[in-house]
Amino acid sequence: MAVEKIKKIAVIGAGSMGHGIAQSALLAGLRVYLYDNDKSNLQMGTNKIHAGLDKMASKGQISENDAQEFKNNLSPTTNLEEAVSNVDFVFEAVPEVLEIKQDVFQQLDELTSKDVILATNTSNMFISSIAERARCKERIVGLHFFIPVVLMKIVEVISGKDTSKETMQTAYDLCVKLNKIPVRVEKDSPGFIVNRINGPVRVYLGAVVDEEIAEPEEIDALMRYHGLPIGHFELSDYIGLDVVNFSAQYRKKVLHPDYAPNKKLLEKLEAKQFGKKTGKGYYDWSNGKPSIDIAKRTDKIKIEDLEIVKFNEAAKLIEDEIADPQDIDTAMVLGTGYKAGPIEYVSKLDLNEVIDRLEYLSTRFNKEILKPANILRKNPDVVFQSVKNI
Ligand SMILES: NC(=O)c1ccc[n+]([C@@H]2O[C@H](COP(=O)([O-])OP(=O)(O)OC[C@H]3O[C@@H](n4cnc5c(N)ncnc54)[C@H](O)[C@@H]3O)[C@@H](O)[C@H]2O)c1
Known part of the structure; x- marks a missing residue:
């Protein structure tokens, strides 16, 4: 019709x-x-x-x-x-x-x-x-x-x-x-563009928190310090940790075991702390929105790594012909409120260093899903085509 x-x-x-x-x-x-x-x-x-x-x-x-x-x-x-x-x-x-x-x-x-x-x-x-x-x-x-x-x-x-x-x-x-x-x-794929691309960030930051490299508030403070509209853990609380867990379990089943909920998330669920809706999650919401002190920002992780991790998942969507680069960056900007999509962001970096960094993160945290997408070595021009077209 x-x-x-x-x-x-x-x-x-x-x-x-x-x-x-x-x-x-x-x-x-x-x-x-x-x-x-x-x-x-x-x-x-x-x-x-x-x-x-x-x-x-x-x-x-x-x-x-x-x-x-x-x-x-x-x-x-x-x-x-x-x-x-x-x-x-x-x-x-x-x-x-x-x-x-x-x-x-x-x-x-x-x-x-x-x-x-x-x-x-x-x-x-x-x-x-x-x-x-x-x-x-x-x-x-x-x-x-x-x-x-x-x-x-x-x-x-x-x-x-x-x-x-x-x-x-x-x-x-x-x-x-x-x-x-x-x-x-164009192809049926769990989480589609925005939720799919954000998935590995949750896995990476979950590992950072579980290993006590940085606290949720210190990570959110870093994200806010860099002008991002909301921190990862604030957003998780806002969405509801039960909902975050559902996505994690579903992706663990249909995509890769690395998507399993991390230890800290499971502890919150066990304590029935689902975030904003229950008044407590990573933050206390009983007096309204938590205020994040940017002075508490961590220097143990790099803000750039979050974009690199998203970019890598975007590359996999392009490699599998699920979505094209232009639509991916559009969806990420409009869906998350960031100023640039991950492809545009990474286009300004050295691709070989990005690949090395992904190899490092994958090995350091023992997460196969953080390994660089094949297309980044084989045919990177396809990934960056939208940026060239702007
Ligand atoms: N809330 C979000 O942030 C968000 C964002 C994007 C997509 N979604 C998706 O949208 C869908 C709905 O989510 P929501 O947040 O609006 O849920 P919700 O719980 O606010 O609303 C669901 C409604 O469906 C009704 N319902 C339950 N079973 C029904 C049935 N068999 N027939 C008709 N109505 C029925 C319930 O009474 C309820 O009013 C879900 O698939 C969710 O994953 C949610």
Whole structure:
């Protein structure tokens, strides 16, 4: 289906992501059916959308009339059939549990006509696994939005094993219509671009903390000192250490054992310290956001190493033809708030020294995933092509 024909959409799951996707679609002039199997969560999601639209009106970003019209275009429901039987596109944003998602997609497959595209907002999982129980797999695609959805421009558009080219293109075009900047992930791969590239950084910093080379706060202070928008451990607390653990376990299973959660993370989980949501994680959140003292920054690790580690994972995505360099840097800048992507950053360094450093880190911390990607020795020009094109 061409994007011009998409007028009505459904969002499945009215939580943190679902209500944001619904609001973005309303702002693009679409009719939105919002479904949740929990009545109070549906009400909460609806209230958040109304409050979000009111706030935009009070700031003059939209007119009062538009805010009202968008609210009129929203139909919350706890009846799945009612939500999806008459729409052109469906966004799924239910919890990150494979069984739940497979079940939802099986039902969506049965309840919608074959030209309706079905998109999952999974943060990690193979699109093909989520589509496993559906008969019509070519219309299932990944659309990974970032939180808060209304403000974050980036969306990763992910092809599953069976996703058709037409489905990819329409999903991409719909993101543009929602005023987003989509990037293409051409092959099904866990964590896609941003989460995948940040994964080895967690492994590296986890080893640094476990070996007591530096404390989480000292590392975050170093990152803040260098102007980065947030420290690694602050961000982990903000996301939730249970969620971080889920990603670690999933990647350990499907990518490499090195992704296993580190000792310190396991200790936090054992103590039920999940970060902001429980008031304690790496930091104490009971009095609000932790304040990081940059004077405490560590001199035991190099800030450059974090970029080198990300760059190496980016190179692997390019080598495996999962994403192209330009899209990788775009996704990393828009998804993480850094000023430059890892490819642009490393393009200013000596590549031989970068390769030597990766060899050193891999050996020093006994992590195979930190070994330099083959493409860095064989065909580095392919990795740096986007930087040359700028
Ligand atoms: N929160 C984030 O930062 C973030 C960012 C990107 C992607 N994601 C992904 O988005 C998805 C949703 O995450 P979230 O943070 O919005 O979760 P959430 O817990 O805030 O919301 C999930 C909603 O789904 C509802 N739900 C549960 N089972 C359902 C079912 N069978 N049918 C319909 N509704 C059902 C729940 O009642 C809840 O309202 C996950 O896959 C997550 O990995 C989350």
